[in-house]
Amino acid sequence: MARPSRPDFPPPTLITTTDALEAFCQRMRAEEFITVDTEFMRERTYWPELCLVQVAGEAEVAVIDGQADGIDLAPMAALFADEAVTKVFHAARQDNEIFVLRFGAVPQPMFDTQVAAMVAGFGDQVGYDALVSALTGGTIDKAHRFSDWSVRPLSDAQIAYAAADVTHLREVYRRLRRRLDQDGRLSWVAEEMAILNSPDTYRVDPATAWERLRPRSSNRRFLHTLKELAAWREREAQRINIPRQRLIKDEALLEIAATAPATPDALSRVRGISRGFAEGRTGTALIELIDGLRAVPDTDLPSAPQAKDSVRP
Structure with a gap:
């Protein structure tokens, strides 16, 4: 420098x-x-x-x-x-x-x-x-x-x-x-x-990790799913000490939140997700999380979360 x-x-x-x-x-x-x-x-x-x-x-x-x-x-x-x-x-x-x-x-x-x-x-x-x-x-x-x-x-x-x-x-x-x-x-x-x-x-709070993704949709289910997926990715990346983007890229996480794949085959069709990942332990845990989020009735979805004006990169 x-x-x-x-x-x-x-x-x-x-x-x-x-x-x-x-x-x-x-x-x-x-x-x-x-x-x-x-x-x-x-x-x-x-x-x-x-x-x-x-x-x-x-x-x-x-x-x-x-x-x-x-x-x-x-x-x-x-x-x-x-x-x-x-x-x-x-x-x-x-x-x-x-x-x-x-x-x-x-x-x-x-x-x-x-x-x-x-x-x-x-x-x-x-x-x-x-x-x-x-x-x-x-x-x-x-x-x-x-x-x-x-x-x-x-x-x-x-x-x-x-x-x-x-x-x-x-x-x-x-x-x-x-x-x-x-x-x-x-x-x-x-x-x-x-x-x-x-x-x-x-201090990184996994609950706010979704904010850095700057989603354009205001759909309550999409935003709730994205928030939970981003928090899961943050905790998993912290646990195994690898960059969050190396675990799942932002673009892939946004697509997963939008499509909510229910099977390893569907997950592997998301760009950037390999079949090995989709069929492995991490992919299985991700699909289980998505299944639970899919089961939440529309009436029980929280209000769309609001991102802060300034987000740490």
Whole structure:
């Protein structure tokens, strides 16, 4: 995401042990603010797989290996809970999803430079590279943007790339904060970040999973069936830890809700559903669910559920 670490920073430290992490986090607790980023993988899993956490203080930057054998991330959780140290992110939502999953809490207090940039007039959801360029004149090296961060050992180039994300962010934060303070808009950032600060934002409720499908039909039976099917898919994907789209694609789920197949043969005729899936244990469970939904009388169907205006992707 960014070029190698700024010249005024020493080379990044790769942390792979609990003792080294404890010592580093103790030093960071003396900082006014730290900048934080993560590298993770989730192409093959439902839950994000934490690979690295990058943290920079005033004169020190570390790349913490979240997959190092035997490492305990408890010192990091304590640092993130320290109210005396501001944690600065850019586009914190996915990072916080991981931290809520691992630690049960959002880092506090938190400052998101993407939110701050919006308040400062840079536009909605401005990218990190654009913000670095606009505020510091820096350029972004994307050479390792698509690295598989779960593969070990990490190269020196990967470590430098990961560290640069948080070293550049320190100057971005300073300049944004100064601009917002001068414009009298600094308090607006906290108001805009209310959703990001709530752990509930990052907890997936299967009962609301249907909302991301954005169905066009208002038919009560279709919507009731879709809601139950989407909740079932979400729970099943969580249970076996695979992406929901790998279990059943959205298009297939919408068609299943519309046609309510009653047999494995009918289910296998849905585009994207293999005969092996339809005749297997998961397909059988799905057909049993559909049978139960089909048996609900029209008079007992709930009112058509209403989707929220904003749905997390």
